[in-house]
Amino acid sequence: MNTSATSTRPPAQHLFLFGLALALGLAAVPGEATLYLALAIAVAILGLPHGSFDTLVAKKELSLHSLPRLAAFIVAYLFIGALVVLLWVQAPTTALAAFLLYSALHFGDDVAPRLGRLGGLGYGLWLLSLPLALQPAAVEPIFNALGAMHTGPLLTAAPFTLAIGGALLTLGLWRAPNRALSDWRDPLLFIAAAWVLHPLAYFIAYFCFLHSPRHLLLVARDLELTTWRERFKALAPTTLATYGLVAACAPLLLSLPTDDILLRLVFITLAALTVPHMLLEMLASPRRSLP
Numbered sequence: 001m002n003t004s005a006t007s008t009r010p011p012a013q014h015l016f017l018f019g020l021a022l023a024l025g026l027a028a029v030p031g032e033a034t035l036y037l038a039l040a041i042a043v044a045i046l047g048l049p050h051g052s053f054d055t056l057v058a059k060k061e062l063s064l065h066s067l068p069r070l071a072a073f074i075v076a077y078l079f080i081g082a083l084v085v086l087l088w089v090q091a092p093t094t095a096l097a098a099f100l101l102y103s104a105l106h107f108g109d110d111v112a113p114r115l116g117r118l119g120g121l122g123y124g125l126w127l128l129s130l131p132l133a134l135q136p137a138a139v140e141p142i143f144n145a146l147g148a149m150h151t152g153p154l155l156t157a158a159p160f161t162l163a164i165g166g167a168l169l170t171l172g173l174w175r176a177p178n179r180a181l182s183d184w185r186d187p188l189l190f191i192a193a194a195w196v197l198h199p200l201a202y203f204i205a206y207f208c209f210l211h212s213p214r215h216l217l218l219v220a221r222d223l224e225l226t227t228w229r230e231r232f233k234a235l236a237p238t239t240l241a242t243y244g245l246v247a248a249c250a251p252l253l254l255s256l257p258t259d260d261i262l263l264r265l266v267f268i269t270l271a272a273l274t275v276p277h278m279l280l281e282m283l284a285s286p287r288r289s290l291p
C-alpha cells in the first residue's frame with residue numbers, strides 16, 4: 001500500500017459540499033437539457049482527466065521506458081475499452097449491470113485504504129443503489145437511453161443491494177480506527193442528495209467533486225507532481241487524446257436524440273475506460289508498496 005493511500009486524511013474532503021450546492025443550483029434550472037449539457041461538460045473537464053494520469057502511472061509502475069512498450073500499453077488499454085463498448089452494443093443490459101457492479105468496487109477505492117475492501121464495496125453499493133432505490137422512475141429512462149431496456153430486475157434489486165451496502169459500510173466504519181470525517185459524513189449526505197437531486201445532478205456532485213479530485217490528488221502525490229502547472233502538463237496530452245477519440249465515435253450515434261447521444265457518450269466512455277483503468281491499478285498498486 002502506498003503512503004498516500006494509508007494516510008488517515010484523504011484529500012478533497014470538503015469539495016463535495018461545494019459540488020452538492022452546485023447540484024442543488026442546477027436543480028433550480030428548468031428543463032432537462034441544461035442538466036445533460038452540464039453533465040457532459042463537468043465530466044469532460046472535471047471527471048475524465050482523473051484517468052489521464054494512467055499513462056504516467058504505467059510508465060512509472062510498469063517500467064515502460066521504451067516507446068514500443070508505451071505504445072503497446074496504449075493499444076492494450078484501448079483494446080480492452082473497445083471490448084467493453086462491444087459488450088454495450090451486443091448486450092446493453094448485461095453491460096449496464098456489470099458497469100454498476102465494477103463501478104461500486106472502483107468507487108469503493110475512495111475509502112478502502114481506511115475501511116478495507118469490503119467496507120469499500122459497501123460504500124460503492126450504497127452510493128450507487130441510493131438513486132436507483134429512491135428515484136427508480138427518474139433512473140429508468142436514463143438506463144433506457146443507454147440502450148438497456150430490461151432494467152426491471154436491476155431496479156428491483158436496488159433496495160437489497162442498498163441494504164447489503166449499508167451493512168458492509170457500517171461494519172467497515174465500525175472497525176476502522178483511522179476513519180476520516182468524510183468516510184461517514186458523505187454516505188449520510190448521499191441519502192439526502194439521492195432523495196432531492198435528479199440522479200444525474202447527484203452523479204455530477206459525487207463524481208466531479210469527490211471521486212475525481214480525490215483520485216487526482218492522490219495519484220499526483222504518488223507521481224510527485226506538486227504544482228498545478230506540472231499536473232496540468234502531465235494530464236493534458238492523454239485528456240486531449242481521449243476527447244479526440246470520443247469525438248471520433250460521436251458521429252456513430254447521430255441517429256439518436258441529442259440527450260441520448262450525450263448520455264451514451266458520457267457513460268459508455270466511462271464504462272469503457274474504467275475497466276483498463278482498474279486493471280492497471282490492480283497491477284500498479286502492489287508495486288507502489290515496494291521500497
Ligand SMILES: CC1=C(/C=C/C(C)=C/C=C/C(C)=C/C=O)C(C)(C)CCC1
Pocket residue numbers: 099100102103106128131132139142143199200203267270271274
Ligand atoms: C448511469 C447512471 C448511474 C451510474 C453511473 C455510474 C455507474 C458511473 C460510473 C462511473 C465510473 C466508474 C467512473 C470512473 O472513474 C447512476 C448515478 C446510478 C444513476 C443515473 C444513471
Ligand SMILES: [Fe+2]
Pocket residue numbers: 050106211215
Ligand atoms: Fe475513477
